[in-house]
Amino acid sequence: MAKTDFTRDQTINIAVKIGKILLKSGAETYRVEDTISRCCLVHGYEVDPFVTPTVIILGNEDTDSFIRVSRIGYRSTNLSLISEMNTMSYNFHKWDKSYEETCAWLEKKWRQPAPYGKWAVCLASGIGSAAFAAMLGGNSHDFIAAFVTGGMAMVVLKQIAGYHPSAFWENAIAGVAIGAVALLCCAMSVQCTMEKIIVGALMPFVPGVPFCNGLRDYMAGNLMSGNSRIAEALLFASSIAIGIAFVLRVWFIWGWDLWK
Amino acid sequence: MEMITAFFFASLATMAFAILFQAPKKIVLIDGIIGAIGWVVFIYLRHELGYTSFVSNFTATISLALASELSSRIFKQPVTVFVIPGIVPLVPGLGIYQGMFAIINNDYNNGTSILLTAMTDSVAIAIGVMLVSSLFRVIKVRRFMLQYRRSKRQMEMKVKGKK
Incomplete structure (x- = not known):
């Protein structure tokens, strides 16, 4: 229950590190701002954070003030890291590690791999996808086909992500994979319905999370980050749609009568 | 029977999505139950009672958001961990696909109306989540301000003691 006293610079360093980890794992902007100001307040320092999905700016109103800027390049969704950081910031008023230990701990959290590996995510x-196809009223053939399609699209996306293209191209190529595999499944079995397979396989790539986070940012009053998150969601949605539409369009133009 | 099947598949889908979003391991099962609650409420209102899509989505989201606020108090986790996988079954993927399919077939009238329906549905989901979370935020912020005042008073006492 012993609480270490940090100096102003140490507190702010720790707060910025926590904010970076939260933003990288896809937390809402108001949560990042809230965590940073909470961590500083429990040590008696008032800061004004300004957070958008790509940058954290810290400062305050004093004349001998400081400014910290840190950029976040690549973001993903990692709920367990958000949960750990949340627990830490709630226990920050009785934090008993020294400054160096805290920094090392945060660095370890920043570097540690996600709890589920690549193949677990693909599975x-x-x-x-398969459960979604069943929820929409598909039969057993749809179930299996959606399993193959959704898994395949995620494998393609993970393999491409190693080359670091832009997020737009990753999603567009995943969309092409969804369309192509779904068409193949329909060609193989007569009982498959194209619609259910594609909707099922589409669901892991639909940007529901950024969209919902953006609207929650609006509600919390962060208009700028709400705008940019919704723009991001629209970009992802249109890229996946372009990928699928490309395959379906090619199929229409060539006029293959695969599933009727 | 239909409801049991819907519950099972919705919880399966939500658990898979919880793994996709890297949720903590002990939470995955709870996520499945919360997502299934939302989906069953939606199915019941939409197909049994015949309400509109907006109202069903809104009510389903409110019920699952309440369930996740409750479990975030029980399991000491942030609400996001429960809400984000929980709303996934309600996201209107079918509407987005059908609208897009109609538009690439040059059926702009149908496509636009289906896409607009999908948009209102997602707005209903977002409003439901925001309503519940802002309601609970009021309570949380009050408790934090009390704690902050106490710690500030302690700091002032410490500074006085040093002098």
């Missing part, structure tokens, strides 16, 4: 994507 989960397949299972989620």
Whole structure:
């Protein structure tokens, strides 16, 4: 229950590190701002954070003030890291590690890999797609086809992500994979319905999370980050739509009568 | 029977999405139950009672957001961990796909109306989540301000003691 006293610079360093980890794992902007100001307030320092999805700016109103700027390049969704950081910031008023230990701990959290590996994520994507196809009233053929399609699309996306293209191209190529595999499945079995397979396989890539986070940012009063998150969601949605539409369009133009 | 099947598949889908979003391991099962609650409420209102899509989505989201606020108090986790996988079954993927499919077939009238329906549905989901979370935020902020005042008073006492 012993609480270490940090100096002003140390507190702000720790707060910026926590904010970076939260923003990188896809937390809402108001949560990042709230965490940073909470961590500084429990040590008696008042700061004004300004956070958008790509940058954290810290400062305050004093004349001998400071300014910290840090940029976040690549973001993903990692709920377990958000949960750990949240627990830490709630326990910050009785934090008993020294400054160096805290920094090392945060650095470890920044570097540590996600709790589920690449192949577990691909399998989960397949299972989620299959369950969605069943929820929309598909039969057993749709279930299996959606499993293959969703898993395959995620494998393609993960393999491409190693080359670091832009997010737009990753999603567009995943969309091409969804369209192509779904068409192949329909060609193989007569009982498959194109619609259910594609909707099921689409669900892991639909940007519901950024969209919902953006609207929650609006509600909390962060208009700028709400705008940019919704723009991001629209970009992802249109890229996946372009990928699928490309394949379906090619199929229409060539006029293959695969599933009727 | 239909409801049990819907519950099972919705919880399966939500658990898969919880893994996709890297949720903590002990939370995945709870996420599945919360997502299934939302989906079953939606199915019941939409198909049994015949309400509009907006109202069903709104009510389903409010019920799952309340469930996730409750479990975030029980399991000491942030609400986001429960809400984000929980709303996934309600996201209107079918509407987005059908609208897009109609538009690439040059059926702009149908496509636009279906896409607009999908948009209102997602707005209903977002409003439901925001309503519940801002309601609970009021309570949380008050408790934090009390704690902050106490710690500030302690700091002032410490400074006085040093002098």
